[in-house]
Amino acid sequence: MTDQIAIHTAGLTKHYRDVEALIDLDLDVRAGEVFGFLGPNGAGKTTTIRTILDEIRPTSGKATVLGLDTHTDAVAIRRHIGYVPGDLAMYPNLTGRDTLTYFANLRGGVDWTYVDALADRLDADLTKKVGDLSSGNRQKVGLIQAFMNRPEVLIMDEPSSGLDPLIQRAFQAMMREVAAEGRTVFLSSHTLSEVQRVADRVGIIRHGRLIALEAVASLRSKAIRRVELEFASPVDAAVFTAVPGVRDVTVNNHHAVLSYDGTMDVLLKTVADRYQLVDIATQEADLEEIFLTYYRDEETVGEEGAT
Amino acid sequence: MLANVFTKTTRDRWRGTAIAAASLAAMLMFAMAVYRDIDLAVYTELPEVFRSLMNIPEGADVASLAVGVAYGLYGALTFAALALVTGAGSIAGEERAGTIGLLLGNPRSRTQVMVSKAGAMVVLTALGAAALWLAALIVPQLLNVELGQMAVGAYTLHLFINSLFYGFLAMAIGAWTGNKSLAAGATAGVMIVSLVAVGLLPLIEGLEDLARAFPWYYFDGSEPLINGVHWGHLGLLTAGSVVFAVAALVGINRLDLKGPTVGATLLDRLREHPLTRRVADRLAGSARVSRIWVKTASEHQGLLVVTAAVMFFMMGLLMGPMYTLMDETLLGFADQFPETLLVLFGGGDMSTPEGFYQVETFGMMAPIAVMVVTVAIGAAAVAGEEAKRTIGLLLANPIPRSRLIIEKTWTMIVHAFAVGFATFAGVAGGSLLGGLGMSIGNIAATCLLVTLLGLVFGGLSLVLSAGTGRVKVAVFVTIGAALIAHLFNSFSQLNDGLAQAGRWSPFSYYLGSDPLVNGMHWGNAAVLTGLFVALVGLSIILFSRRDLRQTG
Numbered sequence: 001m002t003d004q005i006a007i008h009t010a011g012l013t014k015h016y017r018d019v020e021a022l023i024d025l026d027l028d029v030r031a032g033e034v035f036g037f038l039g040p041n042g043a044g045k046t047t048t049i050r051t052i053l054d055e056i057r058p059t060s061g062k063a064t065v066l067g068l069d070t071h072t073d074a075v076a077i078r079r080h081i082g083y084v085p086g087d088l089a090m091y092p093n094l095t096g097r098d099t100l101t102y103f104a105n106l107r108g109g110v111d112w113t114y115v116d117a118l119a120d121r122l123d124a125d126l127t128k129k130v131g132d133l134s135s136g137n138r139q140k141v142g143l144i145q146a147f148m149n150r151p152e153v154l155i156m157d158e159p160s161s162g163l164d165p166l167i168q169r170a171f172q173a174m175m176r177e178v179a180a181e182g183r184t185v186f187l188s189s190h191t192l193s194e195v196q197r198v199a200d201r202v203g204i205i206r207h208g209r210l211i212a213l214e215a216v217a218s219l220r221s222k223a224i225r226r227v228e229l230e231f232a233s234p235v236d237a238a239v240f241t242a243v244p245g246v247r248d249v250t251v252n253n254h255h256a257v258l259s260y261d262g263t264m265d266v267l268l269k270t271v272a273d274r275y276q277l278v279d280i281a282t283q284e285a286d287l288e289e290i291f292l293t294y295y296r297d298e299e300t301v302g303e304e305g306a307t
Numbered sequence: 308m309l310a311n312v313f314t315k316t317t318r319d320r321w322r323g324t325a326i327a328a329a330s331l332a333a334m335l336m337f338a339m340a341v342y343r344d345i346d347l348a349v350y351t352e353l354p355e356v357f358r359s360l361m362n363i364p365e366g367a368d369v370a371s372l373a374v375g376v377a378y379g380l381y382g383a384l385t386f387a388a389l390a391l392v393t394g395a396g397s398i399a400g401e402e403r404a405g406t407i408g409l410l411l412g413n414p415r416s417r418t419q420v421m422v423s424k425a426g427a428m429v430v431l432t433a434l435g436a437a438a439l440w441l442a443a444l445i446v447p448q449l450l451n452v453e454l455g456q457m458a459v460g461a462y463t464l465h466l467f468i469n470s471l472f473y474g475f476l477a478m479a480i481g482a483w484t485g486n487k488s489l490a491a492g493a494t495a496g497v498m499i500v501s502l503v504a505v506g507l508l509p510l511i512e513g514l515e516d517l518a519r520a521f522p523w524y525y526f527d528g529s530e531p532l533i534n535g536v537h538w539g540h541l542g543l544l545t546a547g548s549v550v551f552a553v554a555a556l557v558g559i560n561r562l563d564l565k566g567p568t569v570g571a572t573l574l575d576r577l578r579e580h581p582l583t584r585r586v587a588d589r590l591a592g593s594a595r596v597s598r599i600w601v602k603t604a605s606e607h608q609g610l611l612v613v614t615a616a617v618m619f620f621m622m623g624l625l626m627g628p629m630y631t632l633m634d635e636t637l638l639g640f641a642d643q644f645p646e647t648l649l650v651l652f653g654g655g656d657m658s659t660p661e662g663f664y665q666v667e668t669f670g671m672m673a674p675i676a677v678m679v680v681t682v683a684i685g686a687a688a689v690a691g692e693e694a695k696r697t698i699g700l701l702l703a704n705p706i707p708r709s710r711l712i713i714e715k716t717w718t719m720i721v722h723a724f725a726v727g728f729a730t731f732a733g734v735a736g737g738s739l740l741g742g743l744g745m746s747i748g749n750i751a752a753t754c755l756l757v758t759l760l761g762l763v764f765g766g767l768s769l770v771l772s773a774g775t776g777r778v779k780v781a782v783f784v785t786i787g788a789a790l791i792a793h794l795f796n797s798f799s800q801l802n803d804g805l806a807q808a809g810r811w812s813p814f815s816y817y818l819g820s821d822p823l824v825n826g827m828h829w830g831n832a833a834v835l836t837g838l839f840v841a842l843v844g845l846s847i848i849l850f851s852r853r854d855l856r857q858t859g
Contacts, residue, residue, distance in 0.1 A: 046857075050699070050855070050857075053699070053702075053703055054702075055698075055699055055702065055854070055855040056854035056855060057854060074707070075705050075706065075707050076705070078702075078703055078704055078705040078706075079705040081703065083699070083700065083703035085696075085699045085700060085703075087696065088700075089695055089696035089697050089700075090697060090700065091695075091697060093606075094595075094596065098593075098595065098596050099596075101593055101596045101597075102596035102602060103700070103704060105596065105597055105598065106599070106701075106704040106705070106706055107704050107705060129575075142700075145700070
């Protein structure tokens with residue numbers, strides 16, 4: 001199966017002195033998918049990426065990219081990847097085109113008509129010095145740099161920071177095209193809407209541990225729903241919280257809003273017994289709510305992964 | 308004054324001061340230990356011009372001689388340079404780093420920020436001077452040397468006020484232009500020109516008094532080590548500092564703050580012009596980024612051009628005719644020149660052109676020139692890319708870490724040889740101009756050896772850069788090591804007991820065989836080359852093993 005796994009980590013652990021940045025990470029990213037790597041700041045996303053790129057070495061465990069070991073085959077791996085680091089910095093005295101030429105010379109096999117096409121799509125100005133560009137425009141140069149040699153695996157750490165919504169959309173389309181061609185995108189982000197739009201699967205990391213790994217579709221079908229209820233008379237929040245599967249209840253006089261994962265029958269019967277229901281609206285929860293739910297649960301369970 | 312701005316500036320800068328003070332104290336101890344064991348009669352019989360030129364006070368004893376050498380030249384220059392860097396960086400540095408907006412976004416006036424920065428500079432310089440003063444009191448005790456009539460306190464006070472003069476000058480230029488490099492460069496220029504003028508002018512008849520026109524004269528023109536504080540001179544320097552400080556305050560309140568933008572170079576302008584675009588594009592664009600070593604070379608080209616030009620014109624070409632001018636004056640005293648001091652400058656016999664060039668050009672300036680270039684490249688090689696956070700992107704390309712080291716080493720070699728060649732061309736030209744008839748082959752041999760010596764210390768800075776990922780560590784440790792190696796080599800020549808030990812210093816493989824007189828010494832060249840190669844190899848090993856730093 002190795003030929004179908006783009007990135008594989010086994011027991012990947014990284015300690016910085018006494019800080020455990022990454023604990024026992026087991027992860028498989030499949031070839032041809034967009035994998036969203038979610039987590040709050042400081043969760044270990046960047047540490048994972050830097051380990052995969054052999055910038056830092058794991059304390060224990062190992063990782064492979066396209067079946068090659070990240071440390072011993074580091075150079076071979078880098079022939080097949082494109083990389084956008086988080087907090088991107090480039091050479092301020094070079095123009096965008098100089099920067100791309102520099103990396104193209106180190107990498108080889110860059111098709112300049114493709115570079116121009118990418119620049120066009122992202123509306124990037126390659127004639128200005130990188131140091132004189134705004135952060136969003138600088139980010140575009142970084143993105144072109146990662147895409148320009150059509151890599152097998154794209155590894156990107158918070159790639160859409162600073163991009164305006166139109167360019168973000170173009171960038172998302174580019175990621176989907178990469179996956180459609182059978183190539184792989186590893187996308188670290190905390191922009192949930194973006195991950196929801198482009199990712200096939202998401203991994204959620206917190207305090208250095210992977211706490212969830214699921215397809216975006218099945219995450220949605222966890223059937224967490226946003227339910228809005230309108231009653232004839234004022235209601236009491238306690239009635240709703242008593243129902244198993246109900247979370248985040250806000251009650252405002254006649255009106256109640258809550259998250260719910262369970263069968264609608266149970267919820268409706270319980271409330272209809274007590275109050276007169278006037279109206280009901282339900283909505284599929286978006287990733288953000290699922291994400292927040294995961295984290296809130298983690299917190300209430302206890303900070304076992306905390307350092 | 309803002310306590311936190313003051314504290315932060317002090318915290319950012321105290322290491323430099325501490326390292327400088329400790330190195331100078333060590334240097335003082337070493338000098339004193341050597342002088343203690345030799346006959347000082349030669350010094351006291353020297354004509355006055357030479358004594359003042361060499362910082363030897365009248366009626367010198369062991370202690371004052373050592374203080375004069377360690378503090379008078381190295382100490383005063385080091386502390387003036389430290390103040391200069393702090394002054395230049397105070398506002399212009401924050402602009403370059405892009406932090407000025409954030410800092411002044413707080414409800415504090417520009418004046419308050421500036422005053423706090425100036426306060427930190429004054430306090431740090433004062434602490435450094437106080438440390439030197441203490442060292443000069445303690446070291447003689449440790450070595451059983453009599454302190455004599457020396458006014459160490461007065462001397463360090465002069466040193467303190469003198470340093471502030473250059474610090475405030477740099478601060479004023481920075482505050483008016485917002486350009487850190489300009490502030491540091493212009494001030495360093497004033498300092499060096501004034502130092503050289505004060506040294507050379509008294510040697511030329513009729514021009515002795517012109518030295519008073521240069522600020523460095525007011526540092527030790529009155530021989531404060533012997534005569535105590537000269538309040539008139541200190542008053543002048545202080546008045547100058549106050550004028551610069553006021554100018555800085557006015558300047559900073561007028562300045563339009565800049566973000567971290569990139570300046571436009573001449574090449575950039577040529578790139579924009581339709582007539583020159585194609586050629587300039589090749590030079591600045593595709594050619595510059597064709598390889599890592601070429602790009603690195605272009606980043607350091609400014610430093611290379613300045614260094615090579617100074618070595619070619621000033622230290623090379625100019626010295627030939629200079630020798631013919633000064634010949635007679637010097638010859639009369641040549642025999643009386645104390646070897647003890649000459650070894651510090653390379654130990655040449657001043658009565659011959661070779662000896663003159665050895666003292667003026669090859670003794671100190673040539674090694675410094677090559678090292679400026681090699682250490683700048685070596686220290687920035689890895690740690691510089693880490694500090695600028697570009698290393699991740701660079702190493703995401705399919706190149707092994709060893710290739711990065713090797714490419715940067717190429718740049719270092721090319722630049723070192725460029726400086727070596729400029730020196731060769733200058734000295735050979737100077738010899739022709741002055742009709743000195745020096746051996747071209749011997750000049751070439753000496754230049755090759757100094758190039759290799761510079762590469763050894765460049766290699767050391769590369770090891771530190773690759774091993775620690777910190778630019779400052781690489782620069783400061785290398786400078787310290789070079790200084791100690793130089794002194795160790797110089798003083799060991801004076802003391803028979805140390806003569807063998809001097810072979811541990813790389814400097815002894817440079818001028819130890821007297822290449823300007825005796826020609827090439829291949830054995831020494833091989834030792835220096837071997838050392839350099841070993842250091843590059845060690846850099847590769849250390850760099851391949853460690854985690855990259857995420858920030859600088």
